[in-house]
């Protein structure tokens with residue numbers, strides 16, 4: 556599960572000085588507003604249950620919490636000091652009454668929230684993860700999305716599949732096959748959800764300033780697993 560965020564430790568002073576804002580990529584207000592604007596366009600309403608995967612210090616979270624009804628926001632992150640910073644942002648924004656639920660967890664154990672979700676988002680998270688960890692995230696997500704529920708995730712895209720060439724992302728970083736920041740060919744996501752009740756759709760450009768593309772995993776209303784049932788009556 557290791558990545559640069561696993562061992563990041565912010566002190567209380569770091570948090571007071573606002574260092575947690577740059578640690579999740581900066582552009583605090585721009586990227587916060589953009590996430591909420593996008594999710595509203597995709598149908599997010601105040602009464603929906605939202606899961607923010609890799610929520611960090613709540614760059615998007617603060618905007619989501621303001622918009623959603625009480626108790627509707629859940630955020631999970633691998634890093635405890637970013638979650639502490641998120642709690643400080645909630646206090647500062649007078650949003651404690653909205654009762655957001657935050658969880659530090661390194662195995663995507665979304666079930667610990669004890670609810671099913673209408674929407675989920677992982678903004679700038681898959682960009683830091685190898686494929687096996689992304690698959691764990693998707694396996695856990697399948698179990699907590701309501702039928703028809705949608706999980707949006709951003710990723711750095713490569714159009715060339717079978718090459719180890721780094722990609723110079725327009726307006727963004729150089730991305731890699733096998734190190735953070737990772738890029739992926741779209742087809743890998745189709746492969747990762749094979750035999751699941753999730754379906755992939757490509758949204759692509761959503762105005763991300765560093766050229767991260769958007770995909771959506773939708774939980775099917777009814778799922779007939781495509782598995783061999785030989786021997787069963």
Ligand SMILES: C[S@@+](CC[C@H](N)C(=O)[O-])C[C@H]1O[C@@H](n2cnc3c(N)ncnc32)[C@H](O)[C@@H]1O
Pocket residue numbers: 556558560561578579580586608609610611612613614615631632633634637660661662663677678679680683684688
């Ligand atoms: C670039 S930040 C984005 C944070 C937030 N989504 C946002 O838009 O501000 C990446 C986040 O992913 C989190 N992360 C990385 N690996 C993770 C994992 N395996 N499980 C949960 N969160 C993870 C990091 O701790 C960090 O908060």
